[in-house]
Amino acid sequence: MKTDITGLNKLFENRVRLGIMSILAVNDSCDFNDLKDSLSVTDGNLASHLKALEESDIIRVNKQFIGRKPNTSYSITENGASLFKIHINALENLIKQR
Amino acid sequence: METRTDYSDDIKTIKRIMEESSRFLSLSGLSGIFSGFLAILGGLFVYFLMMQNGTNLKIEILAVALSVLVLALSGSFYFSIRKARMKGLKVWTPVSRRLLLNLFIPLATGGFFILILYIENQLQLIVPAMLIFYGLSLVSAGKFTYSEIFYLGVAELITGFLAAIFQDFFIWFWIFGFGFLHVIYGLIMYRKYQG
Numbered sequence: 366m367k368t369d370i371t372g373l374n375k376l377f378e379n380r381v382r383l384g385i386m387s388i389l390a391v392n393d394s395c396d397f398n399d400l401k402d403s404l405s406v407t408d409g410n411l412a413s414h415l416k417a418l419e420e421s422d423i424i425r426v427n428k429q430f431i432g433r434k435p436n437t438s439y440s441i442t443e444n445g446a447s448l449f450k451i452h453i454n455a456l457e458n459l460i461k462q463r
Numbered sequence: 464m465e466t467r468t469d470y471s472d473d474i475k476t477i478k479r480i481m482e483e484s485s486r487f488l489s490l491s492g493l494s495g496i497f498s499g500f501l502a503i504l505g506g507l508f509v510y511f512l513m514m515q516n517g518t519n520l521k522i523e524i525l526a527v528a529l530s531v532l533v534l535a536l537s538g539s540f541y542f543s544i545r546k547a548r549m550k551g552l553k554v555w556t557p558v559s560r561r562l563l564l565n566l567f568i569p570l571a572t573g574g575f576f577i578l579i580l581y582i583e584n585q586l587q588l589i590v591p592a593m594l595i596f597y598g599l600s601l602v603s604a605g606k607f608t609y610s611e612i613f614y615l616g617v618a619e620l621i622t623g624f625l626a627a628i629f630q631d632f633f634i635w636f637w638i639f640g641f642g643f644l645h646v647i648y649g650l651i652m653y654r655k656y657q658g
Contacts, residue, residue: 383473387480392557395484399557403484453477459470 372455374448376421381406381414386441386449389424394440415439423448487562487608489547489554490539491658495649497542498535503642505531510634525581531641546658558607566604569596590633594623594640609656615648 377383384404388395395403401411418424423445427438441449482488505527512523547554573596580589601616619640626636 380476383477384480387477388484391481391485395557402553403480403556453474456470456474460474 371459372451373459374452374455376418376423377449377452379414381410382418385411385414385418385424385439386445389439389441390446390449394427394438396436396438400439418445483552484556485558485607487556487559488656489543489550489552489559490608490612490652491542491546492649492651492653492656493542493546493658494539495645495652497538497649499642499645499647499649501531501535501538502645503638506634506638506642509637513634521581521586549658562604562607565607566600568600569603570600572596573600587630587633588627590637591623591627591630594619594626594636597640598623609652611648611652611655615644618644 377386381404384406385400388400388403397411397415400415401408404411415424415426419426419439422442424439425442427440429436429438509524509527512520512527517523544554573592576596577589577592580586580592598616598619598621601612601619603616605613605616622636622640622644626633626640629636
């Protein structure tokens with residue numbers, strides 16, 4: 366298990382990943398370019414974090430064609446949603462504890 | 464090891480991103496004030512036209528209504544784009560697209576319905592229908608922007624039903640619903656969200 370003693374999840378420690386999770390937690394799905402614009406990160410940086418989250422079954426990838434253009438969108442898995450919730454609760458507890 | 468301030472920064476960032484990615488936050492109070500004053504002017508002008516009771520009254524009222532609609536919509540877009548620029552936010556986002564879709568489905572439905580009423584000469588139901596469909600549009604758009612829009616929508620719905628009951632006073636309900644309520648809402652939004 367990647368959760369440490371405080372309840373924080375190592376998977377979400379990075380700022381870009383927190384951003385990805387925040388967006389996907391409140392949207393059914395979001396495509397690559399919209400994520401990139403919202404978070405102001407480079408393609409490569411975003412792609413590597415998305416890959417890591419995908420491999421840990423936190424997010425799901427949906428590839429499809431819109432007309433002739435390939436479009437990759439992402440959504441949160443149930444597992445991801447519950448882990449992210451635990452992570453946020455842990456953050457809030459840490460702030461309260463001082 | 465992260466410090467406590469880092470954690471509260473994290474939480475703040477999470478909340479900000481969640482809010483920005485699920486709600487369109489560039490609606491400007493100025494749009495409300497501008498549209499409201501336009502509607503009051505338009506309403507009074509129609510009242511004046513009815514007093515005159517010219518031969519082309521039906522066409523004249525339609526022309527005033529369409530002008531108010533076009534000017535009010537343009538004003539709203541203009542003030543929203545301006546506010547987004549000032550806050551460094553983007554205007555064309557997945558949220559704003561959803562907002563527009565949810566706004567325009569009931570609004571366009573109402574528009575077509577009113578067009579049919581107009582053609583069929585069921586004029587007494589036009590103002591109530593305008594207020595009711597506009598109220599529904601705002602209620603449906605409210606999920607994607609400031610929650611005040613939802614309450615403005617409910618107020619428009621109530622005004623619409625009253626207008627349907629007291630049909631003789633339709634012009635005053637129209638001025639109240641599209642004029643007065645917009646100005647009040649715009650002033651509240653302008654003060655609460657600084658813009």
